[in-house]
Amino acid sequence: MAPRSDPVEWAPVCRLAELEIERGAAALVHGQAVALFRTDETTVYALANPDPFDRHQVLAKGIVGVSEGVPFVASPLHKHGFDLRTGQCLDEPHVSVAAYDVQVVEGVVLVGQRKSVAA
Template identity: 40%
Template structure:
């Protein structure tokens, strides 16, 4: 007999989209998870783990926001590894990846999808 475990996800409201400046990160505490929110355009917000994948330090919201072509990025403020904000792929070290979360803006509020 096999047991199937169903995972559920919930959308958590974090803050107003206008609370974030373009090109800067801020940290949101969602349950016990520290999530870095990065606004790159009026209604384009990304959410990634606040912990640096290389060191484990909670610093990603202070990372350097930029782009590689059309892909928005964030660079760790510690060792400058560059991550794709949408996928978490590390451009500078293939052995690293940054956890990403889906986001949406509803009624001017940023919501982040978190595993339940």
């Protein structure tokens, strides 16, 4: 599977095998601190790493889980949950973190642009 041919810049971050399932990892992508989360054999999500409640770079250290079918990470500081698909806070609907497009090509995790926020 080849990367998309649109103008999105896909940054290779790591090999899929380097990410542990249900654990986070921090990376610098396009100059931004990003938290990567591998939830199963092939699925990887990327969110901005800062906790929006205090701006500490900690989301990659959060607890990964699923609640009512929603994959999430709980901040290790304030325990707020964030939807891994969208970055939306599950506890405070007016708060969110940036979510990024992710694809895996030939075993390499690529992070693309920030997802647009649904209105």
